[in-house]
Amino acid sequence: MKKVWVLGLGLSLALAGCSDSGSDKEKKDEASKAEENTDTAGELMDYYLNLTTTVNGVDIDLNGYEEAMAGEEPPAGDELAALKESAQASAKASAEAVEGMEIPDGLGDQKDAVESFQSTLAESYNMKADELAKDGEADFTAADEKLNEAENQIKKVLDEAGLVSSSLISDLNG
Template identity: 40%
Template sequence: MKKIWILLTAITFALGLTACSADDKAEPEKTEKAETEKAEQPAVNPKSAMYKFYMSIVNTINEADADLNAYEGAEEPTPEDKTAASESAAAVASKVEGLEVPAELKDQKADLDAALKDLAESYNMKAEELKKDAPAFEAADEKFTQAEEKIGAAFESVDMKKPSLAKEL
């Protein structure tokens, strides 16, 4: 009788191991299949895409506007500062014109393209004003504000708060 119990226990144990090892083999296939499906259809998070695009705008402008900021912050800027600021503003405009709205933001593309156009125009206006004896930036600042409003509208369309581009720069 002991031999039968030992034999039945061994058979039960063997069946249990076989069943467990079969599950282990099937599980990686399911995992690989799920990962492949995720790779084929990436989830688009418009908030993340919007934030990344916004930060690319900020970084692009900050890379080229140091001389312009120095001019605007100087108490008595020199003619060399003025020339450098004009070149800086033109460089910013050129870089902003080169930015592309990501495909993930197709619903906000119109607002963002218009905002980029206004930003570039604002910096071009500053570059032109700096070539004058007494530059006035009111029109350029107004154009910049229009760009900020369009960016804000794009942010609100994905349920995000409006950013302040002026504070980031």
């Protein structure tokens, strides 16, 4: 009877030891995933901040044109022509800057979504440049819709990464 009891106790201890090692592995896996998510979020945030800073460095004339046209007395004549020309160059430079942004390799599953966002944002700037090349007043309605689409895309990516989403439009025009 004592032998059965000792054998039962030994088996119980062995099983308890096995189940603990399994939970240790699960804890390590969870810690690894948490660290990976933190790294991804950090890379994503660095990418976003770098993108907005870069674009804000080249879209100054485009923002100036849009602000002037929204004013009480929009410019006309030679002043308007000069503003449109510099705004068009600014829009092209902004699209090129966006297209030239390097997407970090560490984004994992979100890399495709960031590539799509980046393409949409560049398209928005190209649409503005095309509108500014036309005679007459530029109509940015379609380009602004494309910019809203880009904002929704990046918000979704930021949310999925556990980051507080920002307003892309405010970050680029603010």
